[in-house]
Amino acid sequence: MDYEFKDCSDAGSEYCPCHLADSGECILCSQLSGKVFCDCINWKGVCIYNEYTLNANKANKMRESCQCKIIKKELLEDNLVLFTFKVPHKLAGELVYPGSFIFLRNPKTVEYYDTPISIMEADSELNTLKVAIEKRGIKSKTLFKMEEGENISIKAPYWNGILGLKNVYNAKQGTVVVVCRGIGIAPSIPAIKKLHSNGNRIIVILDRNPFNSEFGEEYLKDYGAELYKCSTLNQGSLSEEFKKLLTNILSTESINLIHCDGPDILIYELLNFIDGGIKFSCCNNAKMCCGEGICGTCSTRYKKHVVKRLCKMQVEPKYIFKGRRLI
Amino acid sequence: MKVIVIGGGWSVCSAAISAAKAGAEVEIFEKTDMLLGLGNVGGIMRNNGRYTASQELINLGAGDLINITDEYSRHKNIDFPGHKHAWLYDVNKIEPVVRRHLKEMGIKLNMISRIIDVEKYKDEIIGIFNSQGEFFKGDAFIETTGSTGPMGNCLRYGNGCSMCILRCPAFGPRVSLSSRAGIADLQGERDEDVYGAFSGSCKLCKESIDENIIKELEEKGVVVLKVPEEDVNLDKLKAKVCQQYALKEFAENIVLLDTGHVKLMTSYYPLEKLRKIKGLESVKYIDPYAGGKGNSIRYLSVAPRTDDMRVKGMNNLFCAGEKSGLFVGHTEAIATGAIAGHNSVRNYLGITTLVLPKTTVVGDLIFYANEKMKSKMGRRNRYTFAGAEYFKRMQELGLYSTDDEEIKRRIEKLNLINVLDQKLI
Numbered sequence: 001m002d003y004e005f006k007d008c009s010d011a012g013s014e015y016c017p018c019h020l021a022d023s024g025e026c027i028l029c030s031q032l033s034g035k036v037f038c039d040c041i042n043w044k045g046v047c048i049y050n051e052y053t054l055n056a057n058k059a060n061k062m063r064e065s066c067q068c069k070i071i072k073k074e075l076l077e078d079n080l081v082l083f084t085f086k087v088p089h090k091l092a093g094e095l096v097y098p099g100s101f102i103f104l105r106n107p108k109t110v111e112y113y114d115t116p117i118s119i120m121e122a123d124s125e126l127n128t129l130k131v132a133i134e135k136r137g138i139k140s141k142t143l144f145k146m147e148e149g150e151n152i153s154i155k156a157p158y159w160n161g162i163l164g165l166k167n168v169y170n171a172k173q174g175t176v177v178v179v180c181r182g183i184g185i186a187p188s189i190p191a192i193k194k195l196h197s198n199g200n201r202i203i204v205i206l207d208r209n210p211f212n213s214e215f216g217e218e219y220l221k222d223y224g225a226e227l228y229k230c231s232t233l234n235q236g237s238l239s240e241e242f243k244k245l246l247t248n249i250l251s252t253e254s255i256n257l258i259h260c261d262g263p264d265i266l267i268y269e270l271l272n273f274i275d276g277g278i279k280f281s282c283c284n285n286a287k288m289c290c291g292e293g294i295c296g297t298c299s300t301r302y303k304k305h306v307v308k309r310l311c312k313m314q315v316e317p318k319y320i321f322k323g324r325r326l327i
Numbered sequence: 328m329k330v331i332v333i334g335g336g337w338s339v340c341s342a343a344i345s346a347a348k349a350g351a352e353v354e355i356f357e358k359t360d361m362l363l364g365l366g367n368v369g370g371i372m373r374n375n376g377r378y379t380a381s382q383e384l385i386n387l388g389a390g391d392l393i394n395i396t397d398e399y400s401r402h403k404n405i406d407f408p409g410h411k412h413a414w415l416y417d418v419n420k421i422e423p424v425v426r427r428h429l430k431e432m433g434i435k436l437n438m439i440s441r442i443i444d445v446e447k448y449k450d451e452i453i454g455i456f457n458s459q460g461e462f463f464k465g466d467a468f469i470e471t472t473g474s475t476g477p478m479g480n481c482l483r484y485g486n487g488c489s490m491c492i493l494r495c496p497a498f499g500p501r502v503s504l505s506s507r508a509g510i511a512d513l514q515g516e517r518d519e520d521v522y523g524a525f526s527g528s529c530k531l532c533k534e535s536i537d538e539n540i541i542k543e544l545e546e547k548g549v550v551v552l553k554v555p556e557e558d559v560n561l562d563k564l565k566a567k568v569c570q571q572y573a574l575k576e577f578a579e580n581i582v583l584l585d586t587g588h589v590k591l592m593t594s595y596y597p598l599e600k601l602r603k604i605k606g607l608e609s610v611k612y613i614d615p616y617a618g619g620k621g622n623s624i625r626y627l628s629v630a631p632r633t634d635d636m637r638v639k640g641m642n643n644l645f646c647a648g649e650k651s652g653l654f655v656g657h658t659e660a661i662a663t664g665a666i667a668g669h670n671s672v673r674n675y676l677g678i679t680t681l682v683l684p685k686t687t688v689v690g691d692l693i694f695y696a697n698e699k700m701k702s703k704m705g706r707r708n709r710y711t712f713a714g715a716e717y718f719k720r721m722q723e724l725g726l727y728s729t730d731d732e733e734i735k736r737r738i739e740k741l742n743l744i745n746v747l748d749q750k751l752i
Contacts, residue, residue, distance in 0.1 A: 001446055001462035031479045037627055038479040040500035041443040049479040
């Protein structure tokens with residue numbers, strides 16, 4: 001019997017209670033979402049209502065942007081760039097977790113240009129952040145123009161870049177399969193690092209498409225990952241090569257987690273292919289603009305008038321698509 | 328047949344015992360690491376009408392827990408304002424004894440297992456989910472999660488979390504499962520449209536109190552100290568759960584009882600004022616830790632039920648203790664738990680469930696509290712064998728007795744001797 005948990009990646013942090021609590025839309029607390037009695041089915045360890053009351057019935061301050069220097073720019077391909085930023089120590093420390101992401105913007109542009117980008121590596125010793133950006137649209141093209149020595153605007157920290165995050169933390173002393181495609185290699189690195197430190201053997205199925213460079217592979221070597229390169233998708237379906245490879249791995253190994261960093265179509269097809277039975281986590285591909293649950297960009301709609309604000313709501317991957325309303 | 332009991336207090340233990348006696352396989356799911364819940368800071372037994380109820384339970388075949396509290400009493404037959412022949416069990420010794428007793432009966436204990444939801448089909452509960460998402464199937468379910476807290480409720484309807492023995496911030500909040508099953512909870516009130524009531528006592532650290540007071544307390548079981556006149560507050564009595572202790576004497580005096588800890592018979596009392604009392608100059612609270620500020624709030628999630636302790640609208644969900652009415656006290660929890668546990672098995676087997684006659688105090692209390700729950704004024708009262716409205720009724724109906732033989736004869740006459748000790752499966 002399955003049970004759908006909801007969690008909030010901000011609950012208990014210095015950004016909680018947030019504006020959702022202030023407007024009676026808190027993801028976790030019944031008393032801050034229209035009810036007058038406690039109904040803590042999704043308790044996370046703090047009483048958000050208590051925090052809200054002790055905070056004089058106000059939301060805590062939202063994240064603010066800070067200006068950070070670009071200390072390295074590596075243009076790997078025409079449409080792929082790596083940036084390294086020098087950031088305050090506190091921020092680097094807050095972004096070492098799997099699923100961490102930031103909003104980047106050229107300070108000369110307005111806030112609509114805030115671009116959600118996953119952390120590839122956060123170093124709290126050197127106080128640096130490394131990100132990979134694929135040139136796709138207006139916002140990423142603007143970021144591509146930024147150069148070493150310039151200041152970039154960073155709004156952070158955000159943590160909901162992986163859905164099914166608790167499955168990543170709970171996978172210990174086993175064998176995990178990480179499937180990544182394209183730019184998804186970047187957010188997979190902090191997840192692989194955590195899985196490695198939890199004593200797991202790591203098998204990576206890597207689909208470079210649309211890139212040619214070997215970006216990220218040095219990390220995979222560091223974490224002792226067994227690497228298989230194959231094309232994962234063929235005209236919107238899982239490729240035969242990928243299905244064969246995965247079937248072979250699943251039949252010969254005892255796998256305690258499949259983690260997928262790729263487009264929604266890959267996650268969706270992969271979930272259908274494995275059809276439950278194995279713990280699953282994946283990157284969060286929701287479109288985001290404010291990251292605070294306010295603007296509605298990340299809101300996805302489901303059966304029975306359910307709205308999930310995926311910029312901060314943690315859900316199990318199988319519930320990303322189940323019952324989702326597309327129109 | 329499997330009976331699942333959710334909660335950990337006295338009513339849980341009692342329900343589990345009677346279901347096990349009836350022949351069911353029984354599992355308890357409790358969110359903290361200890362059984363007895365508020366019973367770990369309680370201790371008062373057999374005062375006033377609770378004596379009659381205790382003897383009834385023994386004769387009905389549900390005396391296991393009464394025998395344990397009797398055996399672990401620090402003081403027997405003591406009187407304090409408004410109360411006669413109280414027995415005080417040692418709150419520091421009782422929990423492991425009860426736990427061993429349940430284990431010896433083959434009852435499975437799942438500790439630190441917080442149940443958050445139910446799966447139902449029509450009016451039957453199929454199983455329950457814990458906070459890890461694990462699913463547990465059962466044939467009958469008894470909800471004894473109480474009506475106290477959690478901290479959001481203690482905040483909205485009281486003075487905030489006072490860090491009581493329930494330890495919600497540590498083990499997570501209770502969830503009303505009857506409400507999750509779609510049956511709306513009822514609430515007790517302490518004043519016009521003010522929901523909930525404060526728990527009625529605090530515990531003080533023995534070592535922080537003057538040694539002469541402690542000496543007297545350990546000898547007699549009770550010490551009464553005068554409150555300075557400027558600090559007497561009669562208004563606070565109506566906020567209290569335990570109306571049997573909401574007497575003028577309890578506002579004008581500090582009543583201390585020896586339950587292992589020093590039980591202070593007031594909901595909360597500002598530390599600075601408490602330290603103005605002779606002998607308490609260095610006193611500190613140990614339950615709730617913030618007893619100077621407030622206490623836990625109760626009666627916010629009472630399930631509507633029938634007199635056989637079944638939750639109305641559900642076929643295989645039973646309830647007991649505070650979950651089943653505006654009851655106060657361990658004896659009341661043990662009594663309602665025993666009936667719920669027994670009836671969960673009868674109901675499964677298709678046998679007529681047991682509704683105790685109103686000529687028994689247990690049956691009458693269960694009936695009377697249910698009747699009173701229907702009216703607004705009734706929801707502002709609390710129901711206990713130990714005092715207030717119900718004890719008065721017991722006396723008026725001639726149900727109150729401290730004569731063991733007479734109480735036994737009553738149960739014999741009803742042909743109910745050891746009815747709760749019957750193996751049904």
